[in-house]
Amino acid sequence: MGEIRVAIAGTGNLCSSLVQGTYFYANAKEPIGLLHTELGGYKPSDVKFVAAFDISEEKVGKDLSEAIFAKPNQAPKVVNVPKLKVSVQMGPAPDLTEEGALSSIKRSSAKAVDVAAALSKVRPDMLINMVSGGSDKASTLYANAAINAGCAFLNTTPSSIAGDTTLVKNFTNAKLPLAGDDLLDQVGATAIHIGILEFLHSRGAHIDESYQLDIGGGTESINTLEKTKDTKRSIKTAAVTGHVPYKFPLVSGSTDFVDFLGNGRDSFFWVKGRYFGGVPFTMDLKLSSEDAPNGGSILLDAIRGIKVAKDKGAKGLVQPVCGYAFKRAERTNLATAYKAFRDLTG
Numbered sequence: 001m002g003e004i005r006v007a008i009a010g011t012g013n014l015c016s017s018l019v020q021g022t023y024f025y026a027n028a029k030e031p032i033g034l035l036h037t038e039l040g041g042y043k044p045s046d047v048k049f050v051a052a053f054d055i056s057e058e059k060v061g062k063d064l065s066e067a068i069f070a071k072p073n074q075a076p077k078v079v080n081v082p083k084l085k086v087s088v089q090m091g092p093a094p095d096l097t098e099e100g101a102l103s104s105i106k107r108s109s110a111k112a113v114d115v116a117a118a119l120s121k122v123r124p125d126m127l128i129n130m131v132s133g134g135s136d137k138a139s140t141l142y143a144n145a146a147i148n149a150g151c152a153f154l155n156t157t158p159s160s161i162a163g164d165t166t167l168v169k170n171f172t173n174a175k176l177p178l179a180g181d182d183l184l185d186q187v188g189a190t191a192i193h194i195g196i197l198e199f200l201h202s203r204g205a206h207i208d209e210s211y212q213l214d215i216g217g218g219t220e221s222i223n224t225l226e227k228t229k230d231t232k233r234s235i236k237t238a239a240v241t242g243h244v245p246y247k248f249p250l251v252s253g254s255t256d257f258v259d260f261l262g263n264g265r266d267s268f269f270w271v272k273g274r275y276f277g278g279v280p281f282t283m284d285l286k287l288s289s290e291d292a293p294n295g296g297s298i299l300l301d302a303i304r305g306i307k308v309a310k311d312k313g314a315k316g317l318v319q320p321v322c323g324y325a326f327k328r329a330e331r332t333n334l335a336t337a338y339k340a341f342r343d344l345t346g
């Protein structure tokens with residue numbers, strides 16, 4: 001089928017797992033953890049990284065294969081990545097302020113490049129936005145650069161890009177596909193919360209109340225605490241709401257930061273309900289996971305999904321990719337979302 005040319009904004013932990021995944025699965029004896037070895041005719045090894053942007057002095061100017069292991073990244077190393085001959089370029093940093101977690105990024109002294117011009121030189125199929133949560137202005141800048149350079153856009157961040165009607169219209173007018181927002185992790189708290197509630201409903205239980213809260217380490221957890229707590233809470237709660245056909249008190253959100261958890265995350269789930277005879281039950285669960293690899297498999301699917309959609313001439317929001325791979329998406333249940341994605345990718 002050929003290669004999938006991918007440009008990256010934000011060479012942090014998620015980027016590290018994504019880049020490593022394309023090499024890990026090229027040689028893995030068993031593709032454990034990979035949802036699809038082939039999708040629409042494309043394998044993970046068909047993904048070719050052609051450009052990367054960051055703003056950190058630890059990463060700008062380095063080869064992408066080195067930047068993904070530079071501080072403060074701490075995604076688990078699962079494979080050696082060869083030199084990629086893609087030098088990380090200085091991106092725009094309009095969200096970098098004196099306060100908050102973004103200020104802990106040591107800004108490179110390099111001059112920001114013209115992102116659209118840099119993209120045009122390497123003709124990517126898509127730009128994947130993986131910048132720090134809360135970087136709303138930068139996310140919009142990267143989305144507009146993708147339009148100007150004529151490539152598709154995937155927004156893994158909680159910034160509203162797929163949720164912005166003007167941007168969606170602009171992608172549609174430019175005949176370019178777009179999917180987002182906020183990646184729905186493979187074995188992540190939101191997907192599991194949805195799964196638990198769908199399962200209980202399918203077993204005839206009535207749910208009276210439920211919450212899901214997280215504790216995480218790493219830069220993105222500080223960002224969630226300081227910059228995106230309300231956005232994250234509203235995206236996550238909206239993502240879970242509607243999977244059961246009646247309303248009940250429901251809260252889903254990230255809450256706090258514990259530095260020594262590193263890239264790890266503890267997710268807590270609570271459900272109170274009733275079953276036969278109106279007899280009550282409660283459920284109290286905890287999931288411990290690593291953030292970055294939790295996004296890798298879904299992201300590799302989303303990349304291939306958006307490439308197939310692009311090959312088919314899709315423009316604007318690609319709903320089957322959004323429903324399958326992102327939290328902010330129209331979705332009635334996971335099974336229907338998976339079917340729509342499979343129908344798209346054949």
Ligand SMILES: NC(=O)c1ccc[n+]([C@@H]2O[C@H](COP(=O)([O-])OP(=O)(O)OC[C@H]3O[C@@H](n4cnc5c(N)ncnc54)[C@H](O)[C@@H]3O)[C@@H](O)[C@H]2O)c1
Binds near residue numbers: 009134135220
């Ligand atoms: N499983 C997951 O990791 C997961 C799941 C859902 C959503 N997300 C989202 O994906 C994004 C990346 O997550 P992460 O864990 O890799 O974060 P991270 O903090 O490890 O990495 C973010 C990277 O973006 C860079 N950056 C910040 N501003 C930039 C700019 N203006 N231009 C270019 N680069 C910039 C930072 O220097 C850093 O290298 C976040 O927005 C997060 O909310 C991740």
